[in-house]
Each structure stands twice: as C-alpha cells, then as structure tokens.
Amino acid sequence: MSDSFLPQRDEIRRRLEGRYVGSVPHNRALNLRVADYRPEHLSLALPYREDLVGNPETGVLHGGCITSLIDATCGGAVILSLVAPRRIATLDLRIDYVRPALPHQEVICDAHCYKVTRHVAFVRAAAHHGDKASPIATASGTFVVFPDDNRSSGGEPE
Amino acid sequence: MNLREAVVAVRETGDFTALQEAIPYARFMGITAELVDGDVVSRMRYSDHLVGNASVPALHGGTLGALLESAAIFKLLWHGETTSVPKTINITVEYLRGARAQDVFARAEFTRRGRRVANVRVFAWQDDPQEPVALATAHFLLVQD
DSSP: OOGGGHHHHHHHHHHHHIIIIITOHHHHHTTOEEEEEETTEEEEEEOOOGGGEEETTTTEEOHHHHHHHHHHHHHHHHHHHOSSOOOEEEEEEEEEEOSOOOTTOOEEEEEEEEEEOSSEEEEEEEEESSOTTSOSEEEEEEEEEOOSOGGGOOSSOO | OOHHHHHHHHHHHOOTHHHHHHOHHHHHHTEEEEEETTEEEEEEOOOGGGEEETTTTEEOHHHHHHHHHHHHHHHHHHHOSSSSOOEEEEEEEEEOSOOBSSOEEEEEEEEEEOSSEEEEEEEEESSOTTSOSEEEEEEEEOOOO
16 A cells, blocks of 8 residues: 555544544553554554553453453444444453463454444454464454434433 | 462452452452352442443443453352462353443352353342343353462
8 A cells, every 4th residue: 555545544543543542431541542444344452551460470461351452342343334423332242262361462453343234233353462363362242233313222221 | 469369368258358459450440349148249349441431421341341250250269169260261241231330240150160161140230130231151261270
C-alpha cells in the first residue's frame, strides 16, 4: 500500500481509539490501543502491566483482562461491520485458552465479524503475543444489534 | 504472603482477604470473596473504571467475565486439596441483562469435579440472585502440586 494512505489511516486509527478506548472507561483503564483495522476486522492490544497479573508465581496476566480485551475487540469489530451506528450488546462469548500466556508481553486480539444479520452479529477472535499462528486463546461471540428506533431498543433496565 | 501461602491461609481461616492481596488483578478489579452460609460468594466492588458504557452507565461485559472466572477459581481453591491455581480451559459467558453501576456478586456450582477436570457453572447478580445479570459455564484443569 502506498505511503500516501498512512496519514488517513492514522486519522482513522485515532478516531477508532477515541471510540473504543477513550469513551469506554474500562478499556481506558486497561490502556487498550488500536493495533490494526480493516473492514470487518479489528485488532486491539493490551499492554502488559504488573497490576493485571493473575498469578504472581508466573507473572502471567489474569484471564479476566484477556476476557475484557476479547470482548472489547469483538464488539468493536461488530460496530465496524455495521452500515449505520447501532447500539449492540454481547449475547455470549466463549473463550478457549489453547496455550499459556507469557509474562511481560502485550496481548493482541484480532477479531473478525464474519456475519451480520438484522438483529445479530457473529464474531470470531484470537488472542496472541504477536504471532497469529500461535494463539493464546481463540474465541467466538454473538452480539445483539438493537434497532435504530430508540423507542423499541428496550431489553435493558433503566 | 505468596499465592500458595494465601491459599493455605484462606482454607484455615475462611477469610479470602489474603488471596485478594496475593493476586494483583483481583486488587485492580476489587474482586474478593467471603463465606456465606458455608458457600463461597465472590464480589466485585463497583468502581468507575469498571464501566463499559458510560451513557447508561453499565458495567463492561469483560468485567463480568472476569468476576465469573474468579468466582469459579475461588471456589475451586476453597474446596481443592492442592495450592496450585486451577487453569482455565475455557469459559462461555452468557449476558442476560445490563449490569448497573453497583456491586456484583457471584456464586459457583460444580457440575462435575473430577481428578483432572472441573466443570463449573457460575451465576452473577446484583440485587436479586433470582435475576442473574450473567452466567458462565467453564472448565478448569486441576493442577497437581
């Protein structure tokens, strides 16, 4: 790809970061950043931090923050795939831990929203340390896509 | 106190504070546990940094997953015989309703606890245990010392 696309990509990256990280308190607390994006695909990175460690004996990040990373990335991939802005909510998320994570390394999640219907979006994701061929975790999630009409967007308590 | 000492201390005293102190992420998330009628009930104390949707406000789905997984691990450690932390094989989280900006509780049940693998169901709720905000089904590998 030509270098002339880079400024535009950086601008889009900044906007995505504002949307998925800046405006979401927990994503901000985890210092998530946009690692990559393309249509229907989003990659977010979770930097390694001592206060996110689950087992001090190994220094490995807790599964909980990897769950948050995967949930955030999958949700972002859904939003990237919608033709118009819609409110979405996670219906379910399954995560398989296929290999132990390594200490002192950031975790990257690549999510692909491979199908969007009127009301539901389907996502597959994998988390890794930079080598996509060697994932730590694989995941699949489904999301409810709420209608555009605010009056019929119920289903959640006030 | 290291993690293994904390596991031993929790089994002796029934006070999970040592475990939270030994797990950095549990402190970051405000996740702890206590014994209620002899069963382990985990709790995630509300904090502004747990929010996923600031306009509702609602808790981030990932934080509920984190609480559910932690609740299963706390219960496995309480009932376990080793001091090794069980390894999560997989977890499926179902989101039932939006979780509001307040504390969340979670209770785990063993559907099967074998020598190597434990099958666990976990329920998370806010005001009413009969109205869970999220459920999880998870499998753990039980590591021998």
